[in-house]
Structure formats: C-alpha cells, structure tokens
Amino acid sequence: MVAREVCHGIFWVGAIDWDRRLFDELIPLPNGTSYNSYLIRGSEKTALIDTVDPAKEYELISNLVRKGVERIDYIIINHAEQDHSGSLPMILEFFPDAVIVTNEKCKDLLVALLHVPPERFKVIADRETLSLGDRTLEFLLTPWTHWPETQVTFLKEDRVLFSCDLFGAHVASSDLFMQDERATYISAKRYYAEIMMPFRGSIKGHLEKVRALPIAMIAPSHGPIYRDPAFILNAYGDWTADTVKNEVVIPYISMHGSTLKMVEQLIEALVARGITVKPFNLARTDVGELAMSLVDTATVVIATPTLLFGPHPQAIYATYLANLLRPKVRFASVIGSYGWGGKAVEGIVKMLDHVNVEILDPVIAKGLPDEAAMKGLERLADDILKKHKEINIV
Numbered sequence: 001m002v003a004r005e006v007c008h009g010i011f012w013v014g015a016i017d018w019d020r021r022l023f024d025e026l027i028p029l030p031n032g033t034s035y036n037s038y039l040i041r042g043s044e045k046t047a048l049i050d051t052v053d054p055a056k057e058y059e060l061i062s063n064l065v066r067k068g069v070e071r072i073d074y075i076i077i078n079h080a081e082q083d084h085s086g087s088l089p090m091i092l093e094f095f096p097d098a099v100i101v102t103n104e105k106c107k108d109l110l111v112a113l114l115h116v117p118p119e120r121f122k123v124i125a126d127r128e129t130l131s132l133g134d135r136t137l138e139f140l141l142t143p144w145t146h147w148p149e150t151q152v153t154f155l156k157e158d159r160v161l162f163s164c165d166l167f168g169a170h171v172a173s174s175d176l177f178m179q180d181e182r183a184t185y186i187s188a189k190r191y192y193a194e195i196m197m198p199f200r201g202s203i204k205g206h207l208e209k210v211r212a213l214p215i216a217m218i219a220p221s222h223g224p225i226y227r228d229p230a231f232i233l234n235a236y237g238d239w240t241a242d243t244v245k246n247e248v249v250i251p252y253i254s255m256h257g258s259t260l261k262m263v264e265q266l267i268e269a270l271v272a273r274g275i276t277v278k279p280f281n282l283a284r285t286d287v288g289e290l291a292m293s294l295v296d297t298a299t300v301v302i303a304t305p306t307l308l309f310g311p312h313p314q315a316i317y318a319t320y321l322a323n324l325l326r327p328k329v330r331f332a333s334v335i336g337s338y339g340w341g342g343k344a345v346e347g348i349v350k351m352l353d354h355v356n357v358e359i360l361d362p363v364i365a366k367g368l369p370d371e372a373a374m375k376g377l378e379r380l381a382d383d384i385l386k387k388h389k390e391i392n393i394v
C-alpha cells in the first residue's frame with residue numbers, strides 16, 4: 001500500500017495484511033490487519049515510529065524509498081512485539097546511522113528477541129522529550145498495555161498520539177482514518193477483549209495520563225487512525241470501568257444433545273426474566289466473539305457434558321482462555337449432563353482462579369435432563385436475576 005499523508009509532514013508508511021486470518025496462532029482475524037508505521041519529518045531530524053511485521057518488511061522499505069527518504073535519525077519503538085519491531089534489523093541495515101529510541105525494558109527485549117546490537121539504542125525515561133527541530137516527541141511509559149515494556153509517543157506540536165497496540169483494531173482497510181464508526185467500534189472492542197482485557201487495571205491508570213494530553217488525533221499501530229480521539233477514549237473508558245451489563249454468556253458444548261437441552265431451557269428461563277443471553281457453541285464459535293462478549297457481561301454459565309471423567313476439552317479450552325483474559329464478570333455457574341459419574345463441574349470451577357467470581361449453584365443431569373434438572377435451571381435463572389438485582393443492573 002502506497003505511503004499516505006496523515007497530516008503535514010507525517011506519513012503512514014506501513015503495510016496492510018489483507019489475507020492474514022490468525023494472529024499469534026491463536027486469535028482469529030476476520031478482517032485481516034494492518035501494521036502501521038509512521039514517518040515524521042522535522043526541520044532537523046526524521047523519525048520513524050514503529051516498523052511492521054517482518055513478513056511485510058519490503059513494503060515498509062519500498063514506501064520509504066518511494067518517499068525519497070535518504071536518512072532516518074531516530075526509530076521510535078513503542079513495543080517490542082515482532083509485528084511492530086520485526087523489521088527493525090532490516091531498517092537498521094538500510095539506515096546505518098539511525099538510532100533506536102525506546103525505554104530500558106523495551107531495549108532489553110529487542111536485544112533478546114531480535115539480537116539488535118545494544119549500541120544502536122538511545123534509552124529514554126518516562127515523560128522524556130526528543131526534538132526533531134520544529135517538532136517534539138514526548139514518551140509516556142505505559143507498562144502492561146499488552147507487555148511490560150509498552151510505551152506511547154506524543155507528537156506535541158501536532159497533538160498526535162502514537163499509541164501502538166493501545167486503541168488498536170485488527171482491520172485491513174484502504175481507509176487511513178476511521179470511516180464506519182459501528183464497524184470500527186466492534187473491531188476495536190474485539191481487539192480490546194483479546195489483547196488488552198487482562199490488563200484492565202493498568203489500562204485504567206494509563207487512560208488518566210493519556211486523557212490529560214491535548215490530543216487531536218490517535219494513530220495506533222493496527223487499524224484506523226482516530227481524528228476524533230473521544231470516540232476510542234470513551235469506548236476504553238466503558239470497557240475498563242467496573243460496571244457490568246444484565247447479560248449472561250453461555251459457552252456450551254454437547255455431544256449428543258442432553259447438555260444442549262439444558263442450555264435451551266436456561267436461555268428461555270433467562271429471557272423470560274428480562275436478561276440478555278449470549279450463547280456460544282464451542283464446536284464452531286470464533287473465540288474472538290466469545291472474548292468480546294466477556295468484556296461487559298455480569299454472568300457466565302459454562303455448559304459441558306462429562307467426557308472421560310472431566311469437562312469436554314472444548315469447555316476446558318474456553319474456560320482456560322476466559323480465565324486468562326480476566327474479564328470483570330461477577331457471577332459464574334456450570335451446567336451439564338453426565339452418564340455415570342459427573343466430575344465436569346468441579347473441573348471447571350477449579351479453573352476459574354484468575355477471575356473474582358461468585359459461583360452460583362451448578363445444575364447437572366444424568367443423561368437427558370429430567371424434571372428435577374429443569375427445575376434446577378429455573379432456580380439458577382432465579383439466582384442470576386437475584387444477583388443482578390443486588391448489583392443494580394436490572
């Protein structure tokens with residue numbers, strides 16, 4: 001993709017990955033992604049903000065060559081992960097005088113992950129500034145906005161925040177700036193759920209610092225640039241807030257239909273009580289959609305049959321992931337069917353050690369759910385409603 005002007009003297013020189021469908025060999029990418037790298041021309045110095053995934057390094061080089069860039073003085077690295085830093089070794093070869101500017105932790109990681117020569121670095125501290133002549137970069141360390149070394153860079157005169165992964169979205173688009181608010185909101189929420197949610201506590205703190213800057217534009221390293229910073233800052237404010245919604249997420253799996261009958265009954269019982277329900281069939285669900293639903297749901301009910309003395313492996317995978325993502329969910333329960341001795345419930349409950357949830361009494365059935373099990377599901381729906389009322393979300 002050809003380089004494009006973000007504003008006077010600032011250019012997008014990154015790459016668009018239209019076909020990529022999986023990130024970190026884990027996260028589905030229904031809309032591809034982009035690796036945004038930015039070139040800033042100051043009156044005295046030129047800086048490159050982040051690089052691109054190594055699979056696309058020739059696109060970055062080609063953009064710089066076609067823009068007639070003969071010298072890069074500084075390469076600002078906001079995050080050591082290879083989708084932003086992986087082209088650094090090649091850029092260092094093309095621009096032998098360029099100095100990498102980043103924080104101490106990021107330097108350590110770049111030396112370890114990419115074998116970047118330590119003598120090529122200038123290490124900066126939190127709130128340190130760097131002059132490009134008529135333009136000034138200010139660095140804000142924002143640890144755990146994904147990794148421990150993450151930082152953001154603020155271009156003071158133009159009021160542009162280069163936020164790297166923070167505020168990003170996995171979207172391949174020919175539009176440089178956000179056009180479709182609804183579509184961008186969903187992509188950014190999915191990205192937050194998959195990448196940022198485990199660090200909700202740190203992000204909340206960093207949001208305060210970022211909000212205090214007079215930002216005119218947010219330019220992340222994945223997805224569109226925001227000319228209306230409030231759009232994404234407010235969305236992050238909502239997602240990181242402690243509030244939850246009157247919703248129940250039900251990740252479920254059923255081999256022969258018995259657990260499915262229980263799920264169907266629970267959905268009806270919850271809907272009858274005015275609660276929004278989001279079921280996800282784990283045999284075919286996109287884990288990104290499931291992660292997104294966990295951003296603000298109050299309750300999760302995991303539904304699994306017993307298989308070889310424990311939960312179904314798909315339920316184990318989903319529970320493991322949900323636990324790692326540390327959603328702000330408040331209540332959880334388990335339902336499911338067994339044949340001769342159900343141990344699935346204990347297995348699932350034990351796995352929920354990273355989330356601060358109250359476990360509501362599970363419901364299990366031997367084979368097809370009988371009347372007692374159906375009543376149990378009504379009771380579970382009552383319990384959920386009562387709990388949602390107690391926290392004032394109904």
Ligand SMILES: Cc1cc2nc3c(=O)[nH]c(=O)nc-3n(C[C@H](O)[C@H](O)[C@H](O)COP(=O)(O)O)c2cc1C
Pocket residue numbers: 253254255256257258259260304305306307308309310337338339340341342343366367368
């Ligand atoms: C491969 C397999 C392994 C199973 N292992 C167990 C088990 O260890 N303990 C048990 O109580 N039932 C076991 N069952 C029986 C199922 O838990 C039982 O049929 C249950 O009703 C299935 O629920 P579903 O229709 O939602 O899949 C097993 C069934 C299958 C197909």
